[in-house]
Amino acid sequence: MSTDAQLITLRRLIRRQYGVVSLDQARAAGYSRQAVARKVAAKAWFPAGPRVYQVAEHDETPRSRAVAALLSLGPDATLVDTSAAWWWGLHDTAPGRPRAAVPPGRRPRPRDDVAVSRRVIDPLDRTRVGGVAVTTRALTVLDAATVLGLEEGARVADRALQRGSVSLESLRDTHTRTAGRRGAVLGAELIALADGGARSWAERALHGGLDRAGITGWSANTEIVLPGYGRALGDVVFEEEKVIVEVDGWAYHRGLRAFLVDGPRQSALAAEGWVVLRTHWYELREDPATFFARLRRTLRARS
Structure with missing residues (x-):
């Protein structure tokens, strides 16, 4: 049985997560599986992924879909490349299908609602923003260019540099530490362009x-x-x-x-x-x- 304090905490969490809650979070707030099932039957909560729900009083948005995707993949999932650039406000196009990364040892099933890659992300290159684990701005810029290509990737880098969101030093440092990643050659070209x-x-x-x-x-x-x-x-x-x-x-x-x-x-x-x-x-x-x-x-x- 949930206490009043637990329910208040859960409602605040749901607001922070753009109307999304996981089964584990609901259970931690005192909901039983049966209570969650009743929420779904009453159409107060809707399935938004494996063991994740969208609360009906909150509109579904690109941000709620991104949160739902990451919650369903677990705490070691990270929002990456163009999805991360959009989350940071460095890319204008919201992802129709969020892009996330999980550690190489995991084997998630293919899904229509999220594009999942397997890769190692250094803790130095991972942070939390708006309740979501996301690559840092510097790695996000370099990764986004790998997906978008040089011209559109340059726009992302240019916007980040204009705003002071990243520095040339942080781009160089991140590029050096992740030199073996896919797109490293393009990343070097991007940094050279940024440096004059x-x-x-x-x-x-x-x-x-x-x-x-x-x-x-x-x-x-x-x-x-x-x-x-x-x-x-x-x-x-x-x-x-x-x-x-x-x-x-x-x-x-x-x-x-x-x-x-x-x-x-x-x-x-x-x-x-x-x-x-x-x-x-x-x-x-x-x-x-x-x-x-x-x-x-x-x-x-x-x-």
Whole structure:
């Protein structure tokens, strides 16, 4: 028989778990198996996985499904890769089917409601957030890139770095400690991009794209003297048309650069009649034609 204190504790637990409770948790609160069966028969609780229930007064959501999946797999299960990135708020797409990892010695049956992999996750790379065991942010970023690919994985990493959720040091440390994991090569590429490589790649892509498009009359890394400001360096400068193309890597690099110099510099350039166009790693990888069309229109208008 449950005491009032046990019932209050259980209700709080259910709220924290987005309306989900396991049979073991209900039993710990004083419910017998028969009492749980009566809840199910009365449609107050609905099965949400093996030995797990969704409480009817709480809506089923992606978060409740993730909690139900992990509770049903047991305390050694961990939310991983894109599901973990979504749980941390680093990836916008909620998983239709949560992705979880269990230790290699376990052999869970295949299920439609959760994708289960077997792997060793170091305790250093595992934490609890919102009542769920999940990979740390750094490992989550690296794992998500393995599933999403370089471009979408870069967006996850970029968002995490912008927010200060991870640092380059934590990404490097985690990558080194987990060097034997699947996707380690892509992880190394991701870290190189985060460490300034995205901007270098974008600059090379811009120069090559200008040559292929037959756009001439530009110079790279050119100094411009601005009265009252001093010298400004343009990434690509069209001196005759007074057009500058600025190249950013990720938003993370852009944020640092803007904080340091871009505001006063941009104002000084505008005062002297310069037009600044910006492009970045994502655009030059995914949709360079749109940028070069915009550049052509600007050059024609200024010529």
